Amino acid sequence: MCRVSDSSSSSDLIVVGAGIVGLAHAVAAVERGLSVTVVERDERAVGASVRNFGHACITAQTGEALRFAEQARDTWLDLGERAGFDVAECGTVVVARSAEELAALEELARHREVRLLTPGETRSAAPVSADGLHGGALLERDLRVDQRRAAGAIAEWLATRPGVRFHWSTPVLGVADGLVRTGRGELRGDHVVVCTGHDLDRILPDAADEAGMRRCVLQMLQLRAPGLRLDPALLTGTSMLRYPALARTEGARALRDRLREQRPELLAASVNHMLTQLPGGDLVVGDTHTYARTPEPWSSEEFDELLLAETRALLGRDDLAVVRRWQGVYASADGEFLRARLSPGLTAVAVTSGIGMTTAFGLAPAVLDS
Template sequence: MVVGAGIVGLAHAVEAVARGLSVTVVERDERAVGASVRNFGHGCVTAQVGEALAFGERARGTWLRLGREAGFAALETGTVVVARAAEELAALEELATERGADDVVLLDAAGVGARVRVPGALGGAFLPRDLRVDPRAAAPAIAAWLAAQPGVAFRWATPVLGVAEGVVRTGRGDLHADRVVVCTGHDLDRLLPEVAEDAGLQRCVLQMLQVRVPGVRLDPALLTGSSMLRYPALSRTAGAQALRRRWESERPDLLGAVVNHMITQRPPGSDGAGDLVVGDTHAYARTHPPFSDESLDDLLLAETRSLLGVPASGVRVVHRWRGVYASAAGEFLRAPVAPGVTAVSVTSGIGMTTAFGLAPSVLDSL
């Protein structure tokens, strides 16, 4: 039994089906509405390290298979990381040396321009192994595909009140299973507060935007220097560390808001096809105030206009939202709760990238 039908919970259900197990997914809402649909749809494989890199590489194949079988677009568009400063170029060169030309393709200014229109780019890199999906379509498509498999059941709109060995207590009565995986993400403390407290779990709240910029086409995801300060394969380079030192005096606004300025484009056939998903800022606390800060949206919009070289009148906001994910030390929480019961959460904002690689390791441990 899986508690939670976000992408992490669905990944565990997919892996259970692959192993010939029966599986029931219990979800408090009528559909996934949390972190799994409020993100960029970016499978950021190459910029990870260690266990996250291994999980991302394994998840990549599962995403491509599910795209075919469940009927949603999983696109091998890759990522362009644009460099507009010498330190950023140095960081990308260090990563290319470490990973090799198959994973990191260095670009000069013309090479960047052939893929994305970014005025003032000194160069960049293309990460061909990264993927792009539409998160608003992928999660429901995977749930529908699972529901059609033998031995799979969903209990939607069913709040879980407690878990113990062999049982999940819900607002609709008790459910029984040999093994239980709790995948409630940032709301783990609502169900298992002591597990969340032991892990130091907080909520990371993001501000994100969907904007319309006529004439802009971005097949790959687009990352910037601020992304190099966020993703571990780049942030540990000497170039990124030098960039952070310079930004401490020159761009304290970006550092203070913990900005990862990146952009993906809504895919053809989607709601808002061609619009750009722009983000994101990061704030950490167990309980956040319910109010968005307009100055953070203004910062993201200004950075987007500067990056793409468009006037203020050329960017129209279509949607604004607050994303949220679980944050704790390390990238993954895997905590035994009771015999046969495990709590699992991706605690670093890379659930879309890694969940389908994480799930097999969790089922191996049960």
């Protein structure tokens, strides 16, 4: 790769980070007729943009996140067609296995586009066990994205657009107003947007400190489930405690009280037990959450076993085999988004609530237009 400090390196916008949030800013810039340079320390995206569920949970967001998610939905569908990766309008099935969970879904259905399901309809929509099943709901607006292909496909498509350049395997050493210093030389542009997620403190530590940013570490599993077919994403009661439109219901508050007494291990691990299916048939299962500025470097086998046991009970199957285990990491701070205008030509942006896939393509246009 050639050095980047030459006269052709000037762009209207320089994006630091080629994950989904960075790529969303590049896409929004191209739509506005701007020239764009994207700088990425790795040779491809390997962080939160590929270590997730591939789930755009639109319906259960609130406020600004809901507006961003609705806008991002249209962009995902368009990009899937243009860049050649799978985006499925298959929705989300939320399973209710208690009276409190069913009450939460019924409350959500009063003010959102949600179709309540009987126990039989729930089992027709998702292969869950009938044991203790009270019903469910279909969140029809939600999407499923091929998360392990999407970022790479979007980058490949962007690279064919006029005025777009990528510098892969290029570490960023520092940023300033309209300037990016890399291990391969300097890049200059009218504006720099830093989209490095939980690693913002590596480049702009003061901005990360001011936001109170920490790293949220997730434990996730890939499970082989012979013969199982799951088109929609699948959420459970613990998901109702994390997605804001559900978490604010009386049913979810009652559920949290009951789990505090009967299943405290789920709350201690901050479990959001949900499933999606990869194109090859394996299930992506997660996830647990721990928070620290500098997390411990090892995983908890207890957390993995908890996820596996919950999945076996949910599906009523004992033949699930672990194929892969991994940790995901995303930025966490007060609020759902960090947008810090540090100088006229320098902005830091991060999704600080684990909903980057859901909202990035709505967030990025708002950042550029501001």
